[in-house]
Amino acid sequence: MATEILMPELGESVHEGTVTRWLKDIGDAVKEDEPVVEIMTDKVNTELQAPASGILVKILVPEGENVQVFQPLGLIGSESEAVDGGAPPVSQTPSAQPKTALETPAPAASPAPAMKAGNGRKFYTPVVRSIASRQGISEAELSNIQGSGEGGRVTKRDVEAFIASRGKVQHVESKPAAQPISAGPDQEVFVLTGMRKAIAEAMVKAHQIPSVSTICEVDCSRMVAFRTANKQSFQEMYGVKMTYTPFFVKAATEALLEVPQVNSAVMDDGRVIQNRGVHMGIAVALGDGSQGLIVPVLRDCHKKTVIEIAKALDELVLKARESRLVLDDLQGATFSITNPGTYGALFGTPMIPPHQGGILGTYAIKDTPVAMDGMIAIRPIMHLVLSYDHRIIDGMVAGRFLKSVRERLESFDFFR
Amino acid sequence: MTASATQSQPVNMLTAIRQAIDEEMERNPEMVCIGEDIGLLGGAFGATEGLQDEYGSMRVLDAPISEAGIVGAAIGLAMRGRPVMVEMQFIDFISCGFDQIVNNAATMFYRTGGKVNLPMVIRGPSGGYGGGGPYHSQQNEAWFLHSPGLKVVCPSTPSDAYGLMKAAIRDPNPVIFYEVKELYRKREIEEIIPEGHTVPLGKASVRREGSDCTIITYGNPVYFCLEAAERLASENVQAEVIDLRSLLPLDEEAVIGSIKKTNRVLVVNEASRTCGFAGELIARVCETAFEHLDAPPMRVTREDTPVPWVKPLELSVLPTTDKIYDAALRLVRY
Numbered sequence: 214m215a216t217e218i219l220m221p222e223l224g225e226s227v228h229e230g231t232v233t234r235w236l237k238d239i240g241d242a243v244k245e246d247e248p249v250v251e252i253m254t255d256k257v258n259t260e261l262q263a264p265a266s267g268i269l270v271k272i273l274v275p276e277g278e279n280v281q282v283f284q285p286l287g288l289i290g291s292e293s294e295a296v297d298g299g300a301p302p303v304s305q306t307p308s309a310q311p312k313t314a315l316e317t318p319a320p321a322a323s324p325a326p327a328m329k330a331g332n333g334r335k336f337y338t339p340v341v342r343s344i345a346s347r348q349g350i351s352e353a354e355l356s357n358i359q360g361s362g363e364g365g366r367v368t369k370r371d372v373e374a375f376i377a378s379r380g381k382v383q384h385v386e387s388k389p390a391a392q393p394i395s396a397g398p399d400q401e402v403f404v405l406t407g408m409r410k411a412i413a414e415a416m417v418k419a420h421q422i423p424s425v426s427t428i429c430e431v432d433c434s435r436m437v438a439f440r441t442a443n444k445q446s447f448q449e450m451y452g453v454k455m456t457y458t459p460f461f462v463k464a465a466t467e468a469l470l471e472v473p474q475v476n477s478a479v480m481d482d483g484r485v486i487q488n489r490g491v492h493m494g495i496a497v498a499l500g501d502g503s504q505g506l507i508v509p510v511l512r513d514c515h516k517k518t519v520i521e522i523a524k525a526l527d528e529l530v531l532k533a534r535e536s537r538l539v540l541d542d543l544q545g546a547t548f549s550i551t552n553p554g555t556y557g558a559l560f561g562t563p564m565i566p567p568h569q570g571g572i573l574g575t576y577a578i579k580d581t582p583v584a585m586d587g588m589i590a591i592r593p594i595m596h597l598v599l600s601y602d603h604r605i606i607d608g609m610v611a612g613r614f615l616k617s618v619r620e621r622l623e624s625f626d627f628f629r
Numbered sequence: 630m631t632a633s634a635t636q637s638q639p640v641n642m643l644t645a646i647r648q649a650i651d652e653e654m655e656r657n658p659e660m661v662c663i664g665e666d667i668g669l670l671g672g673a674f675g676a677t678e679g680l681q682d683e684y685g686s687m688r689v690l691d692a693p694i695s696e697a698g699i700v701g702a703a704i705g706l707a708m709r710g711r712p713v714m715v716e717m718q719f720i721d722f723i724s725c726g727f728d729q730i731v732n733n734a735a736t737m738f739y740r741t742g743g744k745v746n747l748p749m750v751i752r753g754p755s756g757g758y759g760g761g762g763p764y765h766s767q768q769n770e771a772w773f774l775h776s777p778g779l780k781v782v783c784p785s786t787p788s789d790a791y792g793l794m795k796a797a798i799r800d801p802n803p804v805i806f807y808e809v810k811e812l813y814r815k816r817e818i819e820e821i822i823p824e825g826h827t828v829p830l831g832k833a834s835v836r837r838e839g840s841d842c843t844i845i846t847y848g849n850p851v852y853f854c855l856e857a858a859e860r861l862a863s864e865n866v867q868a869e870v871i872d873l874r875s876l877l878p879l880d881e882e883a884v885i886g887s888i889k890k891t892n893r894v895l896v897v898n899e900a901s902r903t904c905g906f907a908g909e910l911i912a913r914v915c916e917t918a919f920e921h922l923d924a925p926p927m928r929v930t931r932e933d934t935p936v937p938w939v940k941p942l943e944l945s946v947l948p949t950t951d952k953i954y955d956a957a958l959r960l961v962r963y
Contacts, residue, residue, distance in 0.1 A: 338922060338923045338924060338963075339919050339920050339921070339922045339923075340892050340920060340921050340922055340923045341923065342920070343920035343921070362962070362963055363962055363963055366963065368923055368963075369892050369923040
C-alpha cells in the first residue's frame with residue numbers, strides 16, 4: 214500500500230498552495246522526513262518532508278499546479294508498487310501526514326478532502342453525479358456549487374438546492390459574463406498564483422479600509438551624521454550593517470506606546486483590538502521587486518533596544534530573501550513600516566494592511582533648503598507619511614503620533 | 630401447554646421463546662427437542678423449562694456433550710420428516726457441530742435433488758456485553774451465512790423472537806436461530822405478545838424512521854443504534870434504524886428502499902469485521918444502490934479480536950452507542 218504525501222494545513226487562512234518544485238523524480242528512493250516537494254503558499258514557501266520511506270511512485274500534482282489543503286500531492290510506495298504505477302493509497306492516517314517545518318496546531322478533526330479523481334475530474338458522490346446527469350447539470354455548474362459537506366464537498370442537498378434556485382437565478386442574473394481575454398500578438402496572458410494572488414487579495418481588502426494619509430517633514434541631520442560617523446564601527450561591533458530602518462522602528466515603537474490608539478485595529482467582526490505590545494510589520498521587497506513583497510513581523514519591538522532591533526531586522530530580512538520565513542514570522546503585526554526611500558521615492562500613500570490601524574512610510578532623505586530662524590539652511594529632509602484607519606483614528610491623533618515620531622528622529626536620542 | 634398465556638401480560642424474550650417452542654410442540658406431535666441439559670434442567674438459561682414434564686423424555690431429549698452427535702441425530706430425525714429444535718448451550722459451541730451443519734444439513738436439499746427437506750432449527754444464546762469472554766460471547770452468524778442452504782435469523786424483541794421461532798420451526802429448511810442472551814431477561818423490552826402473532830422470515834422492521842441516514846443492524850446493537858439515533862436527533866440528524874431480524878433471507882427491499890431515501894448508510898454489527906455480514910450488506914448496497922450514495926457506506930463492528938473478559942476491554946472492541954454516534958455523525962457530515 215502506498216502512502217500519500219498530503220498537502221498540510223500551513224496556516225489558518227491557507228487553503229491552497231502551488232507546487233513549485235519536485236525535489237524527487239518518480240522512481241527515486243526517499244527516506245522518511247526527507248524533503249520531497251517544495252510548496253509555495255500565499256504566506257510561506259516550504260518544503261514538505263516524506264511521510265514514509267520508499268519510492269516516489271506517483272506525482273499527482275505536477276509543478277506549477279495548485280493543490281488544496283489535504284489533497285494528496287504524490288504517492289510513496291514500495292519497489293513493486295513503483296512498477297505498477299502505485300497501489301491504492303492507504304487512507305489518511307495521522308502518521309501519513311507530511312511533516313513540515315511549521316508548527317501548526319493539528320485541526321480538531323482531520324476532515325477528508327473533497328478529493329479530485331485521478332483523471333483530474335473533480336470528485337462528486339454517486340448520487341450527486343446521477344442527479345447532475347439526470348438534470349443536465351454541467352461539470353462547470355457543479356464546480357460552482359458551494360458544497361456544505363466535509364472539505365466543501367457537494368452533497369445531494371447542495372445539488373438539490375442548486376436545482377431549486379437555478380430557475381430563479383437565471384432570470385435575475387442578467388450581468389454579462391466576463392469575456393475571456395485572449396492575448397494579442399505582443400501580449401501574454403497569465404493568471405495570478407501563489408504570493409501574487411495573495412497580495413492581490415490582501416490589497417483589495419486593504420482598499421476597503423477608509424484610510425487617510427498625513428504627512429510631515431523630518432530633519433534627519435542628527436541621524437545622518439550619526440550613521441556617517443558610526444556605520445563602520447557599528448558593523449564591526451555588532452556584525453550588522455547600520456541602516457536607518459532600526460531607527461524608524463524604534464521611533465515608531467515609542468510613538469505607538471505614547472499614542473496607543475494608533476496601535477489598535479478594526480477586526481473583521483467590527484470589533485476593535487487594542488494592542489499593548491508592538492509587533493512591527495516590515496515590508497521587504499523580494500529580489501528586484503519582481504518576486505513580490507512580503508511583510509514579516511519584528512516581534513516585541515517594545516522590549517528591544519535599537520541594537521537588538523537592528524540585529525533582529527537583519528536576520529528577518531535575510532530569512533525573507535532566502536525564502537526561509539515560517540508562518541509565525543508573518544502573523545500578528547500590530548503596525549507596519551514601509552521604506553520606499555530606499556529606491557529614492559520622495560512621497561507616497563501606503564496602504565494599511567488588514568487588521569492593523571496604520572502604516573508608516575519613510576521616504577527619501579534629500580538635502581533641501583529650509584527656512585530656519587529667518588535664514589535658509591540646507592538640511593537632509595525626509596517625508597514621513599502615516600496612513601491610518603479613519604474609523605478609529607482621527608487627524609489629531611494621527612498628528613500627535615507623527616509629531617512623536619518626528620521629534621524622536623530629530624532629537625536622535627537612541628543611545629542615551 | 631405449561632406457560633401462562635403471553636397475551637395477558639408483558640413477557641421477556643426468554644419466556645417468549647419458551648412459549649413459542651411450547652406451542653409448536655403442542656401443535657405438532659412429531660416435533661422433537663434435543664440438546665444438552667434441556668430436559669431435566671430445562672436448559673442452561675431455562676428456554677425449555679417444563680417441556681420434558683409436558684411432552685416426555687422421548688420428545689425432549691437430554692443429549693450427551695457432543696454437538697456433532699446432537700446435530701447429526703437431529704438431521705436424521707428431520708430427514709424422517711420430524712421437525713427438530715436443537716439447542717446449543719452457547720452458540721459459541723456450535724463449531725463442534727460445524728461439519729454436520731455446513732456439509733450435511735446445509736446441502737441435503739441440494740444433494741437429494743430437492744427430495745429431502747430438513748425442518749430443523751438450531752438455536753442458542755449468542756453475543757457479548759456480558760463479560761463472557763472468548764468462549765461465551767460470539768456472534769458467529771457469518772460462518773453459516775457463508776454456507777448456502779441455511780437460513781439465519783437474529784431477533785431483538787420478545788415478539789419478534791416469538792414470531793420468528795414459530796416461523797423457523799415451521800420452515801422446511803435448516804434455520805440457525807441466534808438468541809441474544811443479554812436480551813433474554815431485559816426488563817425494559819418486555820412486551821405483550823398478541824395471540825396468533827407471527828413474523829415471517831425475511832422481513833426487516835423499521836425501528837425508527839429518519840431521513841438523514843440509514844443505520845442497518847440487528848441483535849443487541851439495535852438498542853445502541855436507537856440510543857445513538859436519539860442523540861443524533863438533538864444534533865438535528867434524523868437517523869432511520871432498521872432491525873433486519875432475518876439475515877438470510879434478507880429484506881433487501883427494506884434496506885435499499887431506505888437508502889434511496891437517505892442516501893447514507895451505516896451498518897452496525899456485533900460480529901468481527903473481516904468477512905462479516907456488515908461487509909456483505911455494504912457490498913450489496915454498492916451493487917444495487919451505488920447511484921444513490923452521497924457518502925461512502927460505513928460500518929461499526931467488533932474489532933478483529935476475540936471478545937475480552939474484562940468489561941472495559943470488552944466494550945472497547947464491541948460496538949457501543951458512542952462509536953455508533955460518532956460514525957453516524959461522520960457519515961452525515963461527509
